[in-house]
Structure formats: C-alpha cells, structure tokens
Amino acid sequence: MSDQVRSQYEAFPYPERDPADEAKRLVTGSPSDPLEIDHYLFGGRRDWSRPFHALVAGGGTGDGLIQLAQKLAWAGVEAEITYIDLSEASRRVAEARAEARQLSGIRFLSGSLLDAATLGAFDYIDCCGVLHHLPDPAAGFAALRAALAPGGGIGFMVYAPLGRSGVYPLQAAFNRLFGHLSETERLSEAKALLARLPAGHPFLRNPNLGDHRRGDAGFYDLLLHGQDRAFRVMELSETLTAAGLALASFIPARLYDPGRFGVGAGLSPWEAMATAEQLDGTIKVHIGYAVPEAEARALPVPEDDLVPHLAGPAARIAREIATKGRLSFRSAGHPAEIELASETARLIEKIDGRSTVGHIAGAGSEGWRQVHDAFTGWNLLRYSSLPPRG
Ligand SMILES: C[S@@+](CC[C@H](N)C(=O)[O-])C[C@H]1O[C@@H](n2cnc3c(N)ncnc32)[C@H](O)[C@@H]1O
Structure with a gap:
C-alpha cells in the first residue's frame, strides 16, 4: 500500500506549494507551533536554552516543518529538525522552501516514519495529516512513540469522518472505476464524473470541504486517495491506547466539550469528547497533542511565573x-x-x-x-x- 501512497505523492506533492511564496507569507497552524508545543507538552515551562530535537514525520511539502523551523529561528532556539517523507518530490519542495528562508539545521530524509526510532530520540514529533494514510495507523503512532526522548511528545492531525461526509463513498467508487488508470487519467475521469453527480449528493452539499477546488493535488488527496481512513473520537482513543499514548489535549479543547451545547455533565472525558463530536457534526480533522501513557502530564494552570x-x-x-x-x-x-x-x-x-x-x-x-x-x-x-x- 505504501507504494500506492508514495506514487500519489510523487505525482501530486501535497499541499501544492511554491517556494517563491515564502517571501510573502508564513503558513501557520496547528500542530507545529512552538508556543503550542510548549503549552500542551511541556506545561509552558520548557527551558528553551536547551537544544530542541524535533522530527517532522511525513513532512510533505513542508508546512509544519517551515513553521516550526522559522519560529524557532526567530526565537533564537538551537534546534535540530529531521524531516522524513516517502515522497522525494515533496521533499524537494520542502527543501526549496527552507532554502528560500535560509533555515539551517534541518536534516532532510526520504523514507518511512515507521523507521523513526532509528533516526534519533526526539523532544517533539510532528505528524500532520499522515497517520490516516498508513495501512496500520496504530503501528505508525507506536513507531513515533518509540522515537520520543524522555519527556517528549507528539503533535498530530488525523481525519475525522463527520465533517468529511460524502468523501468516502466517492473515494471508493472512483478507485473501483479508475484505479487501473494513470494518476492524471484518474484525475480527469473523476473530475468529469463529479460534475455529473446529483446536487443532493452529501459531498456536494458539504460546505466544510474545499480542497477539490484548490488544484489537482487537493482534488487527488481528497477524492482519489488509495489509503485513507478517518477516526471518530472513540476510535482515536482506542488507537492511541493501543500505541501506548495518552491524549494531552485536542486543539481546540473547547470544540470537544459538550458544555458548548449545554449538556454532558457526568460523562467520562472520552464520552464527553465523543458526544461533542456527534453533536457538532462538522469536525473534519482531529488535531491534538499526545504523550507516552506512562508520562502523562497535566496542562498548565495559572501560576505566577508562567508567561x-x-x-x-x-x-x-x-x-x-x-x-x-x-x-x-x-x-x-x-x-x-x-x-x-x-x-x-x-x-x-x-x-x-x-x-x-x-x-x-x-x-x-x-x-x-x-x-x-x-x-x-x-x-x-x-x-x-x-x-x-x-
Ligand atoms: C497529506 S500529506 C501531509 C503533509 C504535511 N505533513 C502537511 O501537513 O502539509 C501526507 C504526507 O505523508 C507522507 N507519507 C505517507 N505515508 C508515509 C510514511 N509511512 N512515512 C513517511 N511519510 C509518509 C506522504 O508522502 C505525504 O507527503
């Protein structure tokens, strides 16, 4: 299966990025932001005078990598960041973006995150939009956990099904119909067929999805992926547990609080988060931070010395x-x-x-x-x- 995933991302590095745009803007978001990493993984108390070792696993065209490296450079932190991805085409884009910003101290590798533990021991591992593309996502989470230095943690994003309603039946149909074609032929056939679907199709009525309108790589990633599974909150709970990980927090935590709807008192934490997901109905990704179960730690509470x-x-x-x-x-x-x-x-x-x-x-x-x-x-x-x- 990895071959199919690799060949997709060789043909369509995702997301589509032009290194020349680095002169105009920094792509920011969660995870991969050092302030967030400090807050959710280190209690807001990391000693940044110590060197920081990070792994960006499945770094793609570099959004998380560039944000992390650039913000640490601005803050004057001594950082060593390792990037790894199956796709060499994606790596070339990420390298060019780092070069455009004159970011040094990044080790670029092509390969699988399943080998993460052979690459070092990391204070932070970033894995955004990748683990749901593995044949065995729990093995991916476990491989990342095995590569953490003591006290370290993971920032992740995986797909969530409710906000992606309409996507999975189309992926299945398109892959059945067009799986034997080349990547570019698949793309043009699927685009033509999408235009013939009834207006009431859940995908066409889903206002949360727009990647298919943002270029070929976006269309392919959303509707033609050959290896893509989304996680409900409870499924993610099971997967983290199987990998020996504990959730530090979803981002933003309040999105997963049924108290937003005035209900949920008395539910266990995971039941409450699952209920919020069901009531909200539009969550399309789960972003969060996780730590080894044996090293679970509390989030910061107000204390005088915190900034x-x-x-x-x-x-x-x-x-x-x-x-x-x-x-x-x-x-x-x-x-x-x-x-x-x-x-x-x-x-x-x-x-x-x-x-x-x-x-x-x-x-x-x-x-x-x-x-x-x-x-x-x-x-x-x-x-x-x-x-x-x-
Ligand atoms: C949807 S892209 C996300 C890229 C980037 N993390 C981001 O958020 O922009 C998924 C990336 O994961 C990579 N990938 C998939 N399976 C992988 C694996 N087992 N090891 C390393 N990279 C992998 C793909 O090549 C692709 O570049």
Missing part, C-alpha cells in the same frame, strides 16, 4: 471584551464565542508574551482564572517562556 501569549492582538481583543463583554471568532473553521466580564479587559491588554501571570494579575486572581479558562479552551492563550517575535 501567557495571546493568539491575536491583545489591544484589539481587550477592546472587544471591554465594550461588548464577548469575542466572536472562527476557530479551525468553526464559529466560536467567548463571554467574559468587561473588567477582565485590563488584564488581557497587558498580555505581551513577556510579562508573567504574577505581573499581569497574580495567579490567585479570579479575573485571570476566567481569562485562562476562556482563552486556553479555544487555544487562544498559550504559556511559554519563548520570546515573542521582534
């Missing part, structure tokens, strides 16, 4: 809270809202990525507790001693 970082301009967010008592935004494509007492605005405006909780409010502050709960739930506030850029 909070806001994912957005503090002045604007504070103004919204001060005037409206609420902040509306989109989180990973989902509409979301935070309600907070307007007095908390004077705490929010002090968040600058350098000041500690003690300096801003004092860990025992009720106002800070409210800010912490509301913002960390939506992954808008992370603790880390990493300096902000500039």
Whole structure:
C-alpha cells in the first residue's frame, strides 16, 4: 500500500506549494507551533536554552516543518529538525522552501516514519495529516512513540469522518472505476464524473470541504486517495491506547466539550469528547497533542511565573471584551464565542508574551482564572517562556 501512497505523492506533492511564496507569507497552524508545543507538552515551562530535537514525520511539502523551523529561528532556539517523507518530490519542495528562508539545521530524509526510532530520540514529533494514510495507523503512532526522548511528545492531525461526509463513498467508487488508470487519467475521469453527480449528493452539499477546488493535488488527496481512513473520537482513543499514548489535549479543547451545547455533565472525558463530536457534526480533522501513557502530564494552570501569549492582538481583543463583554471568532473553521466580564479587559491588554501571570494579575486572581479558562479552551492563550517575535 505504501507504494500506492508514495506514487500519489510523487505525482501530486501535497499541499501544492511554491517556494517563491515564502517571501510573502508564513503558513501557520496547528500542530507545529512552538508556543503550542510548549503549552500542551511541556506545561509552558520548557527551558528553551536547551537544544530542541524535533522530527517532522511525513513532512510533505513542508508546512509544519517551515513553521516550526522559522519560529524557532526567530526565537533564537538551537534546534535540530529531521524531516522524513516517502515522497522525494515533496521533499524537494520542502527543501526549496527552507532554502528560500535560509533555515539551517534541518536534516532532510526520504523514507518511512515507521523507521523513526532509528533516526534519533526526539523532544517533539510532528505528524500532520499522515497517520490516516498508513495501512496500520496504530503501528505508525507506536513507531513515533518509540522515537520520543524522555519527556517528549507528539503533535498530530488525523481525519475525522463527520465533517468529511460524502468523501468516502466517492473515494471508493472512483478507485473501483479508475484505479487501473494513470494518476492524471484518474484525475480527469473523476473530475468529469463529479460534475455529473446529483446536487443532493452529501459531498456536494458539504460546505466544510474545499480542497477539490484548490488544484489537482487537493482534488487527488481528497477524492482519489488509495489509503485513507478517518477516526471518530472513540476510535482515536482506542488507537492511541493501543500505541501506548495518552491524549494531552485536542486543539481546540473547547470544540470537544459538550458544555458548548449545554449538556454532558457526568460523562467520562472520552464520552464527553465523543458526544461533542456527534453533536457538532462538522469536525473534519482531529488535531491534538499526545504523550507516552506512562508520562502523562497535566496542562498548565495559572501560576505566577508562567508567561501567557495571546493568539491575536491583545489591544484589539481587550477592546472587544471591554465594550461588548464577548469575542466572536472562527476557530479551525468553526464559529466560536467567548463571554467574559468587561473588567477582565485590563488584564488581557497587558498580555505581551513577556510579562508573567504574577505581573499581569497574580495567579490567585479570579479575573485571570476566567481569562485562562476562556482563552486556553479555544487555544487562544498559550504559556511559554519563548520570546515573542521582534
Ligand atoms: C497529506 S500529506 C501531509 C503533509 C504535511 N505533513 C502537511 O501537513 O502539509 C501526507 C504526507 O505523508 C507522507 N507519507 C505517507 N505515508 C508515509 C510514511 N509511512 N512515512 C513517511 N511519510 C509518509 C506522504 O508522502 C505525504 O507527503
């Protein structure tokens, strides 16, 4: 099966990226963001003066790799990052992007993440959009766990079925009909057939999916993949457990809280998250951080020496809270809202990525507790001693 997956990504490196665009923008997201990694895996207390060893497993054309390497370089962290992917064509794009940004300290390898443990022991392993393409995803998770240094952890993204409704019947039909053709012939046949499907087809009515409109690689990845399985929350729980891993948190955690719908009291944590997935119905990927089960650790709670970082301009967010008592935004494509007492605005405006909780409010502050709960739930506030850029 790996041969089929490799040949797809040799023909269509995904996502499609032009190294020249590195001069214009940095692609950002979850996982792969050092602030997030610190918050969810190291309690917001990683000592960044120590060298950081990371593996980007199935790094593709480099989105996660470039974000991680660039942000660590901006922060002046001594980092050694290993990239590995089955597809050499993808690797060439990732290499050119790193070169365009003059990022050094990256070791580029072609091969399988199943061999991760032979590559070193890593503080962090990034694996975004890959494990659902393995014949045995649990073996992939286990291979990554085996490559962690003590105290390390994994950032992952795997597909979720409910938000991808309509995709899997089409993948099955297209592969049955066109599997014997070349990649480019498959693509043109599938595009032509898609145009003949009834308007009520769940895929055509699914507003959460757009990759098929964003170029050939996107179309192929979404609708012609030969090895693709999505995980419901409970299936992911079983897979992590089988691999000896514990979930640190989904990102954003609040998306998986049935309390959003005013229900769920009394459910176990996994039941609650599974219920939120069922009620929401639009979650198309699960993003999260995981650690070895034997090393499970708590997420940060407000403490005086922690340094909070806001994912957005503090002045604007504070103004919204001060005037409206609420902040509306989109989180990973989902509409979301935070309600907070307007007095908390004077705490929010002090968040600058350098000041500690003690300096801003004092860990025992009720106002800070409210800010912490509301913002960390939506992954808008992370603790880390990493300096902000500039
Ligand atoms: C959907 S792309 C995701 C790329 C990248 N992580 C991102 O998020 O943009 C999946 C990538 O996983 C790679 N891949 C699949 N199976 C792999 C394996 N066993 N070992 C290493 N890479 C693999 C593919 O070649 C492809 O580049």
